[in-house]
Amino acid sequence: CTDDLNITPNDDDTLLTEDAFEDESAYRSLLAGVYANLALTGTEGAENSNLAGIDAGTSQFGRVLLYMQTLAADQMIWSYENDAGTRELQRNIWTPQNPLILGMFSRTMASVSFANNFLRETTAEKLDGRNVSDATRQDIVAYRAEARLLRAMAYYYMMDLFGKAPFITENDPLNFTPPEVSRAELFTFIESELLDIQSDLVAAGQNEYGRADRGVANMILAKIYLNAEVYIGENRYPDCITQCEALLSSGYALADSYLHNFMADNNTNSATSEIIFPIVSDGLTTQNFGPTTVMVNGSVGSLETNGLVVGVTQGGWGGALRVRREFAELFADGIFSQDERNTLIEGVNVPNGVTIVTTPPTPPTPRPVDIVDISNRDTGFILQKYSNVSSDGTPGIDQTFVDTDFPLFRLADVYLMYAEAYLRGGGGSESTALGLLNELRDRANNDEVVESSDLTLDFILDERSRELHWEAHRRQDLIRFNRYTGGNYNWAWKGNGSNGIAIPAHFNVYPIPSLSLASNPELNQNTGY
Amino acid sequence: GTVTDGTNGLPLPGVNVLVKGTTTGTSTDFDGKYTLNVSNGNVLVFSYLGFVTQEVTYNGQNTINIGLVEDASQLDEIVLIGYGTTTVKDATGSVESVTEEDFTRGNIVTADNLISGRVAGVNVTTDGGAPGSGSTIRIRGGSSINASNNPLIIIDGLPITNDNVGGSRGILSSLNPNDIESFSVLKDASATAIYGSRASNGVIIISTKKGRKTFSADIDTQYTFGEIDERIDVLSADEFRDLVNSQPITGATLDTSLLGNANTDWQDEIFRETVSAIHNVTLRGELFKFLPTRFSFGVSRQEGALITSLNERRNLSLSLNPSFFDDHLKVNINANMAFEDNRFADRSQIGQALRYDPTQPVRDGNPFFAGFYQHTVPGNNSLIANGGTNPIFNLLQRNNQGDLNRLFGNINLDYKFHFLPELRAVLNLGYDHSESNTSTFARFATQDVVRGETSFFNQQRVNRSLDGYLNYANDSGDVFDYDVSAGYSYQVFTNDGGFTGNLQDPQTTGDTFADPDIVLIGFWGRLNLDFYDKYLLTLNYRRDGTSRFSEDNQWGNFGGAALAWRLSDEDFLKDSNTISELKLRASVGWNGQQEIGQTDIFLSRLRQGNENSIFQFGNMPVQTLLPSAINPDIKWEETRTIEFGIDYGLFDNRFTGSLNVFQKDSEDLLFAAPVPDGSNFTNNIIQNIGEFRIQGLEFSVNADVFREGEFNWNANFNATLLDRDITSLPFGADIPVGPNPSGTGGNIQLQRQGEAPSSFFVFKQLYDANGAPIEGAYVDLNGDNIINDQDRYIRENPNPNALFGFQSNMTYKNFDFSFNLRASVGGYVYNNVASGNAQYALLQDQSVLGNIPTSVFNTNFQQTSDVVLSDLYVEEASFLRMDNITLGYTFNFEKAIKSIRLWGGVQNAFIITDYSGLDPEVGESGFDSNIFPRTRNFLVGANFKF
Structure with missing residues (x-):
């Protein structure tokens, strides 16, 4: 009875992939899995992770993103420095061994993996083979676009944080060793993907809450254009304005109250019109x-x-x-x-x-x-x-x-991006920029009006911090304003000094985590590390 | 005639008396008497386990009375090997047998206690003194890094799983040690290769006691009185008040108004003196005049030193051993039932007791907390946030019980063909079923006043096995004997169960679980050749299949070869007065390893999120499906062992023993290693990658210092030297492992190429001119003026380099006295009790005061986070422990009661160590985090023989 060696899972929560799709709702569940990688760390609760080398709870996407973008900058301090990696991160003395950086790298690339898997499981060929109904096929068109969007978003964060990424798509097989692509190549890929999927995505603000739509694609495009000088050394501010304008005319509206965006019911209160993409x-x-x-x-x-x-x-x-x-x-x-x-x-x-x-x-x-x-x-x-x-x-x-829910992208950021892109010569109009900034102040119950004379880049940087602090944007902003590395701006505990010390320029990107580097011979460590 | 014990003249029942060269024979009765019809010139062979076999030629005597002499060398002792037996004399591999008379005496609660420190190369460790808890057994340091390092344990031919069920204390915890007849430890690869894929960590074959024809009855009873004489040194209430008043924290002020007036030693409160007992009744005899039977009933009740902790066990064991058709068909049926009842005490309360404010009383009469003191917000009954809770209250109010019912046994049929008696067919059917139920009731949850806990968990594991083989043995010739066997083996393990979640928490729901079946199939063969009784050769081969790998990888071939040369039978040594026995051995063997936790990792699977891991679209829950990490290429880890050994006997075998050197090389390690990000559904998966080497030397000597006359002294010494090195790691990259010393996400250990596994990875402490450590100041090892991860270095590892065991048994007239010592040298322990607690800042957390260890005065450290990775917490943990001392006296009677032995003893009598923590023996992890303390036990017992 040597055939007994060929076992199948016995647990009712584990399905053989080939069996799972007999039920067509599996496609929606599989898509939920791609989204869930941004919110959950595994399938068995908050203390379980499908990643290693980092504490399970800390390995959550938004958590590590917050650490990379906010904790490593001037807005936040974590008191318990015996939590591995926090000390080096918030004092800007990190090394490639840092578990939090590993968590960021691995979690983001896991998003790529799950998205690729979704795309592999929903090819026309596979759907034909499984005799999938027309109704489900119709849904899958948008699902696939969303999977590509989430993948592009993952590569956007790789580009921003690490300046490069191992590159793998649904056309590569599982366990394929991904080659390294540069920041510029990533930029091109992200841009072309986001433009390519526009027509398949649900219109901005029209998708089910929690799912991404065209507005999210516009948002990421706006962000890569705003930071294009950092990423590829090119001025793309006009493109940024274009994307912001698209978003401004998409029906989004500021929440009634600033704090609605950060409350337990921000999935149902007035913030739903402001939040472009939440991490549920x-x-x-x-x-x-x-x-x-x-x-x-x-x-x-x-x-x-x-x-x-x-x-x-x-x-x-x-x-x-x-x-x-x-x-x-x-x-x-x-x-x-x-x-x-x-x-x-x-x-x-x-x-x-x-x-x-x-x-x-x-x-x-x-x-x-x-x-x-x-x-x-x-x-x-x-x-x-x-x-x-x-x-x-x-x-x-x-x-x-x-x-x-964590408001990963929200309309207020669009307002501020518009004003900044305008100031940086991307076009648009001053009156629109001022109007948007004052709308934010007005909403925040602040009757100090921003005037034309206030409208400087320094003001934008500060106002962004006042509006968007603790929302995982700060490091990116400081880098775009050339205030992150070097000594232009030293905040408390920067560079491991209580009053701040300059840090070298290579800290503008994070190192490739040593375990990720070791396991993929195609990757090269970032300069300086 | 009558057969007696030559040393004391007592009759020996059950001695085999055989006419040499025939199958005619008998065995002695209860009084040592036997009757046999023989002819002149017949040679009678008297054999009895543990005694020298004697031969007497019959020349017409009416009676032949024999006094058997205890076999010091035990060269003819039968040793169980895989699928058969051999003798010490003929063994070609490193096989060591420990039989009943060699067992450790003293407080034997679980089976592993019997051989602890007894066998060279075998390390039996526990991680503390929880009652009835199982041990970690390592033979020659294991062979793997991430896969299992547990030896294969076989009970009467049934390989058992290494996986425990919830509610039990360990896989050997439900065995009654009193039912065990012998352990046979297979160490080298030629011996273990017969178990192929499962034996890379060695094999322990446990044989249970069998029925006999003569009637005997035994009653054993034992009481144990335990106490903990050592405490973690924390501040007394008065010292605590003084320290708090002295305001030792820089930059913060302690609120002295929080000090209470009580003087509570919380460790005294949570620990207790224990009273435990073990009772066994054993009956042996022949039922219905053909059915040799053994029946035993055992009861054990062990109290833990931590209040409420309890382990109770009842065992029924039945062994039926008839033979049929003139002994051509031997049948052995063993059935065992075990009922294990545990109450588990929350071990984390030990840590809580160290920290709880000693100036507060145990009870203050607050009815809201059943009269117990708690840190509450003044004026109401809400607990102060993050202030901790009363450890006594926590222990008493939480009842976590596990009940295990286990049925295991086997049926063994051994048929000697009528037409060809050299050929035997053996069939062994085994069954092991454990079912456990665990319940937890708590009035309050530890950190949550509002909600208590009621939850249930059940689990069942079933293990079925079938083994069949044919054996053809030709041992008639003087020149050339051979013995050949071939067999088939099938085993399947299942595991499933369910849990309810906390029924008092409307947010949690239960779930069921079911592991994939584990199926193991093997085909094997063995050939033993013996030329002139001097040159011995053993060849093994096994082809194994496992359900843990894909169809392409699931079969593996394993095998071994061993040569032995009995030098002492050569002419030039035959007449030596010094060397009575000398055997040289050499062996090589290949074993496999497939025991990884995830048994379906090669399959493409999707996993549903549990009730807390689903997603929401449009504010409606959507079940998530996540692809599971997959490694379709996973295959066997292989270990090659090369060994050279000498078995020796000196001065008429007054001194016997072995010396072995070996090297184990494991390759294609089943190693949890990084995978390229983006290529899989994880960043780390079990893969076949890396190499690991263990080199070792073992030495043993068994000495009959005195063996004639009224005073006998037998001593056994064994020593093991081990060197473990990761020779190759995946990509040469360091992999952080091991427990987290403080906070979240940290690892105190590291796997690094060229180093021992799980080496401690720490900062090098800086000291001031007076030799006092400077808080948070470390050596900048890479000289970049920044102290960060890159300045950590490897300091030692938890594995001892050397292990020693010494056992002494003395008898004088009717007195017996024995003790055993065990030593471990060169292992290190990370003292997390000190590193995580001995800092002044921990004296107050918000509005609650907390105690700290007095070792804070050695360092004067303020903040845990600054110091927790300092190398000063990595301490040498070598020790010498007196495990057991017993003294007994036997009264002999000629009546219904044959003898009564009364005895007393001390377990854990003393330990000698430099380690500053409570106990250096913290288990394999080398991480000392509030060990469940071991009690010193005083024992009294009586043994009645009928």
Whole structure:
């Protein structure tokens, strides 16, 4: 009975690929799997990961993206530097051994893998072979475009963060060793893919919530054009304006309240008209240690224990996250005291009237703005931007895993990109730019009007930080403004000094993680590492 | 005639008496008596396990009384090898047998206790003193890095799985040690190759006791009184108050108003003195005048030192051993039932007890927490966030029980053909079924006041095996004997179960699970050649199939060859007075390894997300399907072992033993290694990549220091030297492994080419002029003026370089005295108890004070995150441990009760070590994180023979 050696899975949750598609709903589930790679880390809950070399919870896409773009810049500090990789990352002294960088690289390339797999399983040939119904085939047209979109988005992040990528498409077989492609080649690929799939994608804002549509393609195009000088040394600001205009005329609208974008019900409240693409999170069905779970639990202060205010356990994570001085100073001017975007908490002096219910009721001392010792969680301001409470005051379903979706792309960013591209000579009009910026201020309950004379690139950079902080954009922005490496701008703990030290230019891209480099002989380490 | 024990004159029941060269014979009865019809000139052979076989020629005597002498050398001792037996004399490989009389005496709770420290090359370790918990057994250091390093364990011909079921303490935990007759340890590849793909880590063959024709009964009873005499040194309440008042933290002020007035030693509260007991009843005899039978019933109840921890076990064992057709058909039926009941105590509460504020009372009468003290928000009953909870309360309020029912056994048919008695056909059918039920009840969840826990988990593992073989043995000739066997083996393992999730949490749901079947099929053959009783050759071959690999890779060929030369039978040594036995051995063999956790990794599969891992489209849940990581090319890991050995006997075999040197080379390691990103559905998958080498030397000596007269002293010493090196790693890249010392996502160990597996990877501590460590200051090893990952270096590894065992058994008249010592040299341990706790900043977390180890005064460190990777926490963990000492006295009677032995003993009597933590023996990981402490046990027992 040697045939007994040929086994098949017995578990009802595991299906042989060849059997799975007997049920046509598998295509939708498979697509959900491609999306889920941005929100989940595996199939067995938040503490399970299909990646190795990094803590499971930390390996979530949005989490590592937040670490790469925000923690490694001037807006955020992580208190627990015994969490592997955080110290080197937030002090800008990282090495190719850093597990968080590995997590970013591997998770993003996993998106490529899952998208490729979807495309391989939905070729006309395969669908013919399985006698797939016309209705499902119709859906699959958009599904395939979305898979290509998610793949292009993954390559966009590879291009931005690593300046290169191992390149593999559905035309390559599984376990194929992908060759390295340059930043310029990636740029071309991303651009052509996003343009190519436009017609197959659902119109902007028209897809089911959580799925990507033409608006997401426009958004990524706008971003690569805005950063084209960094990526390929070319001025593509007019193209950026074009994409922004397309988005501005797509029916999106700012949420009623700035904070709606960051609340437990941002999948149903007014933010749904603003959020162009969310990373979905749910305290019950889609549990993850992603950016919103981290930022809600992490922003609970060690002194304030304001967890109940933001819908998690009272102590949250004991003061895991705080802000650096330079970020706090962006709101120091009195004109921002009532600005909704200013959710800083400075200890006893709560500037914008956020009510903190704590027991004991008052922290003994106001928080100093400077963080001299990173492990001292009582120093530095905390920030109460994200919340696991709905706009109607109802807390989320779970006290750790938040319902709050992460707004990966939202309309306010388009407004700011438009203004910047205009300033950088991409065309458009000043009045539109000013109008957009003032719309943002107005929405934030800030009646200080931005005038033509205010409209400088430095202003844009600061305003982007005020509007988009903790949304995984900051490193990219600082690089585009040439403030990241070198000594043009030294923020607290940059380069491992509490007052900031210049860092070398090669830190503008991350190193190829040593394990990724080792396993793929086609890859070459980035210069300087 | 009567057969007696030559040393004490006591009758020996069950001695085989055989007319040489025939199958005529009998065995002695209860009184050592026998009757046999013989003719003049017949030679009678008296043989009994553990005694020197004697031959007497019959010359018309009416009675022949024989006093058998205990066999010191035990050269003729039968040794179980795979699918057959051999003798020590004729063994060509490294096979070591430990039989009942050599077993470790003392507190024997689980089967592995019987051989701990007893066999060169075998390391039996536990990771603490949890009651009845199983051990990790390593033969010659294993052979693999990511695949299994567990030896193949075979009980009466039934290979058992190394995978435990939930609710049990270990795969050997449900065995009754009292039912075990012998262990046979197969170490070299020529011996193990007969088990092909499953034997690269060695084989342990366990034989259970069988029925006899003569009636005997045994009652054993034993009580154990245990206590922990060592504690982790943390501050006493008064020291704690002094330290808090001294404000030792730079940049922060401790809130002294949080200090309480109580003096609580939380370790005293969570640990207890234990009382445990083991009782066994064994009956042997012949049922219905043809059915030799053994029946035993055993009860064991072991208390753990951590309160509420308990292990109870009941065993029933039945062995039926009839023979039919003039002994042409021998039948052995073994059936064992085990009922294991455990209550598991949450081990993390040990860590909690170290940290909990010693100035707070155990109880303060707060009815909300059943009278127990908790850190609560003043004025209400909500717990202070992140403040930790009362460890006594946690232990008492959480009831986690596991009940295991296990039925295992085998039917063995051994038929000697009537027309050709040299030819035997053997069929062995085995069955092993474990079913466990685990339940957890908690009034409160540890960190959540609102919600408790009620959950159930069940699991069943079934293992079925069929082995059949033919054996043809020709041992008539003096010049040339041979023995040839060929067989077939089939085994299937299943594992499934389900869990309910927390029934008190409406958000969780249960699930069922079912592993893919594991099917193993083998065809094998063996040839033994023996020229002049001096030159021995063994050839093995096995072709194995496994369900763990794809059709293209699932078959593998394994084999071995061994040569032995019995030098002492050559003319030039025959008459030596010094050298009584000398055998040179050489062997080479190839084994396979296929035991990886994921048994269907070669299949293209899609996995559904569980209830918390689904996605949402349009705010409606959508089931996710994710392709699972796949390696269609996965195949066998192969280990080649080369060995040279000497078996020796000196001074009339007063000293016997072996010396072996060996080298094991594993290649195509089943190694969890990175795959190119984007090419698979993961970044790391089990692949056949890398090489690993173990070199070793083993030495053993068994000495009958005194063996005549009233005083006997037998001593056994064994030593093992091991060197383990990763000779080649995938892509030469370092791979971080091992536990996380603090925070999330860290690894304290590393696999690096050219180094031992799981080497510690740390920063080199800087010290000031006074030799005190400077907090967070490390040597900039790469000289780039930045201290980052690239300045970590390898400092030692957890594996000992040398292992020693010493066992001594003395008898004087009716007294017996034995002890065994065990030593481990050159292993290192990362002291996570100190590295994770001994920092001043941990004295207060938000509004809760917490205790810390006194070792903080050695370093004066402030912050955990600054120091946790310092090499000063990697400590040498060599030790010498007195495992067991026993003293007994036997009263002999001539009545219904034959003898009574009363004995007493101490287990874990002492340990000598430089390690600063509680116990250097923390298990294979080398990571000391709140070990379940081992008690020192005082034992009293009695053994009644009827």
